[in-house]
């Protein structure tokens with residue numbers, strides 16, 4: 497069977513502008529923030545077919561059809577999902593390579609890594625919020641001194657990697673996660689001189705990095721002592737490419753659309769703090785120089 501990788505499907509949908517695509521079939525008229533037309537799927541004189549560019553969806557108040565750009569093309573051109581994606585891909589210049597079994601396996605692996613990262617984020621947050629150790633209280637104090645409030649810690653899932661070589665490793669092992677997958681997720685590192693692995697993140701405040709769909713792709717971490725590099729990120733993995741993601745994008749998406757503007761800052765706290773005080777159209781570049789991918 498030939499599959500289109502999920503990553504490509506998302507890319508095609510992200511790049512396809514629903515207004516542009518639909519208006520190549522039927523004439524759209526602007527109506528406030530939306531666009532209107534006579535519905536192509538039922539007979540009508542007064543236009544009740546509405547396209548919302550902010551949400552990238554359409555809806556007909558006459559016959560009730562609606563959906564995103566892909567559903568429109570499927571319905572309009574009587575295509576199935578893969579056909580619609582292939583057609584749109586051509587319009588927005590995304591190359592679709594035919595997918596074989598190994599690629600399909602790696603798609604499954606990507607899902608597993610999202611899941612493992614989610615578990616890790618829960619573990620880190622639990623360390624921060626409920627642990628009664630001195631380190632946890634130091635970390636809470638650190639955040640408090642920077643005025644990061646509890647709600648913000650919760651919603652950004654800020655956590656703590658304790659000062660242990662196998663804290664996360666043991667936690668994930670108990671959840672049935674294999675060492676191979678932990679390493680592929682970038683969470684553990686093989687020991688140099690002996691067998692086994694150790695935790696990548698230790699003695700640090702941890703900031704999970706989510707994609708626009710809320711999947712946890714990687715972690716950024718800030719040291720709590722001065723004996724190690726101040727900032728440490730996940731390495732490149734099959735779900736994380738440096739310079740391709742923006743910290744806080746998941747939380748900022750709606751505000752960016754509303755404000756029609758985005759503020760880009762460098763660090764995690766630079767992003768979190770304004771957000772906490774109501775400036776929500778803000779993202780961080782994750783310490784790298786701003787890349788074309790991020791801007792796009």
Ligand SMILES: [Zn+2]
Nearest residue numbers: 535538556559
């Ligand atoms: Zn209709």
